Amino acid sequence: MTVRRLAWALALPIALFVLWDLAVRQRWVVEGIIPAPAQVAAAWYTWIFGTATTSLSPYSGTWLANVAHSTRRVIEGFLLAAALGIPLGVFIGWNRAVARAVDPSIQMLRPIPITAWLPFAIAVFGIYDASARFLIGLGAFYPIVVNTTHGVRDTNLLLLRAARMLGAGPAAVLFKVVFRSALPSIFTGLRLGIGVAWTAVIVAEMIAVKSGLGYVLWDAYYVGRMDICVATMFSVGLLGFLSDQVILRASRVALRWRALEAHG
Amino acid sequence: MAPAVELRGVAKEFAARGRHVVAVESIDLAVAHNEFAAILGPSGCGKSTLLNMVAGFERPTRGQVLVEGEPVQAPHPGRAVVFQEAALFPWYTVLDNIAFGPRTRGTPAAQYRPRIDTLLDVMGLRGFERHYPAELSGGMKQRVGLARVLIMEPAVLLMDEPFGSLDAQTRSVMQELLLTVWERRQQTVLFITHDIEEALLLADTVSVMTARPGRIKTRIAVDLPRPRSLEVTTSPRFNDLKRRLLALVREDTFNPGADHAPRAR
Ligand SMILES: Nc1ncnc2c1ncn2[C@@H]1O[C@H](COP(=O)(O)OP(=O)(O)O)[C@@H](O)[C@H]1O
Numbered sequence: 221m222t223v224r225r226l227a228w229a230l231a232l233p234i235a236l237f238v239l240w241d242l243a244v245r246q247r248w249v250v251e252g253i254i255p256a257p258a259q260v261a262a263a264w265y266t267w268i269f270g271t272a273t274t275s276l277s278p279y280s281g282t283w284l285a286n287v288a289h290s291t292r293r294v295i296e297g298f299l300l301a302a303a304l305g306i307p308l309g310v311f312i313g314w315n316r317a318v319a320r321a322v323d324p325s326i327q328m329l330r331p332i333p334i335t336a337w338l339p340f341a342i343a344v345f346g347i348y349d350a351s352a353r354f355l356i357g358l359g360a361f362y363p364i365v366v367n368t369t370h371g372v373r374d375t376n377l378l379l380l381r382a383a384r385m386l387g388a389g390p391a392a393v394l395f396k397v398v399f400r401s402a403l404p405s406i407f408t409g410l411r412l413g414i415g416v417a418w419t420a421v422i423v424a425e426m427i428a429v430k431s432g433l434g435y436v437l438w439d440a441y442y443v444g445r446m447d448i449c450v451a452t453m454f455s456v457g458l459l460g461f462l463s464d465q466v467i468l469r470a471s472r473v474a475l476r477w478r479a480l481e482a483h484g
Numbered sequence: 485m486a487p488a489v490e491l492r493g494v495a496k497e498f499a500a501r502g503r504h505v506v507a508v509e510s511i512d513l514a515v516a517h518n519e520f521a522a523i524l525g526p527s528g529c530g531k532s533t534l535l536n537m538v539a540g541f542e543r544p545t546r547g548q549v550l551v552e553g554e555p556v557q558a559p560h561p562g563r564a565v566v567f568q569e570a571a572l573f574p575w576y577t578v579l580d581n582i583a584f585g586p587r588t589r590g591t592p593a594a595q596y597r598p599r600i601d602t603l604l605d606v607m608g609l610r611g612f613e614r615h616y617p618a619e620l621s622g623g624m625k626q627r628v629g630l631a632r633v634l635i636m637e638p639a640v641l642l643m644d645e646p647f648g649s650l651d652a653q654t655r656s657v658m659q660e661l662l663l664t665v666w667e668r669r670q671q672t673v674l675f676i677t678h679d680i681e682e683a684l685l686l687a688d689t690v691s692v693m694t695a696r697p698g699r700i701k702t703r704i705a706v707d708l709p710r711p712r713s714l715e716v717t718t719s720p721r722f723n724d725l726k727r728r729l730l731a732l733v734r735e736d737t738f739n740p741g742a743d744h745a746p747r748a749r
Pocket residue numbers: 498499500505506507525526527528529530531532533534696
């Protein structure tokens with residue numbers, strides 16, 4: 221059963237790879253611009269495992285270090301966004317006065333794309349990690365705060381009453397009922413947030429710092445190493461997928477009661 | 485001594501989307517200590533509104549709601565509620581749901597653990613401690629809903645059609661369970677229902693409400709012997725009382741204001 225599902229899942233990617241390879245071999249695309257899959261694989265291999273002695277490529281053996289830079293920035297920005305977005309979302313959803321004071325500002329700032337903040341970030345924070353952290357944090361913050369707010373507002377009135385008649389004070393109501401009930405929404409926000417964080421880290425590293433996958437991507441493009449560009453794209457995709465899986469697994473553990481609900 | 489629960493000229497109006505809804509209108513009601521009082525009325529007549537005001541979830545627009553002679557200000561474990569939809573915390577196991585009240589109030593585990601043990605046996609929940617509400621049937625959910633308030637040893641137990649959404653078989657089982665528990669504990673109960681037989685089986689008094697806006701039309705004493713069981717529903721006295729209540733409820737069927745009144749069969 222799972223073998224069959226795996227076969228179905230792999231059919232389309234394999235077909236696309238064959239098509240890609242064919243397009244390069246048959247010269248359907250302009251020669252020398254798009255590298256063939258094998259070329260990308262070879263470049264990627266050297267990028268990961270190469271040493272200064274085995275290869276003259278300046279990228280040789282630098283993959284892990286760049287992945288580490290980007291991952292660290294994503295984690296930092298994402299944690300910052302979660303640490304601010306979740307509590308703020310809870311307060312906006314819970315307290316009408318806070319909502320009136322804060323929500324309009326968030327809704328007005330939210331449509332400004334993260335890319336539009338770049339000059340501002342560099343002007344304020346310079347070509348440093350702080351710029352990247354700001355852009356990633358800001359990008360991930362919106363989906364987290366908005367989804368948390370929605371989750372909190374959707375808390376069932378009956379459960380609030382149940383908690384109160386059992387003697388729960390405001391803090392117990394907030395932590396044992398409102399937060400728990402909003403948790404599925406919060407996880408949705410976190411998953412969307414980590415996606416935005418990977419988008420933001422590439423943009424930030426292209427312009428605002430001098431290391432990481434985004435920096436390599438732009439640099440490789442400049443020197444005409446399209447094979448490295450494509451390998452970078454796959455790398456980012458892979459990291460984005462893995463980080464999403466981490467959050468998904470965490471949510472399955474934290475929301476075990478909900479899985480039962482869906483089956484029952 | 486003041487009645488356990490007293491409503492004096494209580495009215496409740498809601499403003500919903502600019503429209504005024506008078507849910508209940510000048511309710512007068514007194515429930516004595518250890519009385520099992522049933523409130524009977526068609527759906528939409530304001531029964532839940534009445535109970536919510538005693539619970540402290542809603543405030544009356546006019547009049548006074550008194551418990552032990554004191555005006556009701558806010559919800560309190562001394563006036564515990566069993567809801568129709570059970571309203572268990574879905575993220576907590578059966579055990580954690582029952583322990584919610586004592587834990588939230590900071591009661592030491594050594595104090596409430598023995599009471600949980602007793603309740604698990606009495607309510608037939610043994611073996612389900614680690615289950616989540618989603619894994620329970622409607623009847624089992626209501627057992628948990630009852631257990632989590634009984635552990636608080638409330639002076640007044642408020643029940644809002646607690647068995648209304650159960651199938652007939654399960655409902656009978658739950659009614660007998662409630663009878664057993666109550667006849668042992670003797671506490672004040674305000675029990676909302678639209679089921680005549682249920683009211684007669686369980687209660688000491690039945691107060692009949694009119695269709696919305698709800699008022700209390702009549703109150704009859706149920707002089708059936710205790711301890712009761714389902715057998716009592718076949719006795720001639722039970723049927724006399726049932727006929728009287730049926731007639732009282734039917735009068736409302738012809739009231740044009742009664743949008744949801746039960747049809748005469
Ligand atoms: N929060 C509310 N806002 C507006 N109208 C309400 C509200 N709660 C109840 N009502 C109205 O008050 C009336 C009585 O409701 P309720 O007490 O729930 O009746 P019952 O429990 O007898 O079925 C209904 O017409 C209902 O629509």
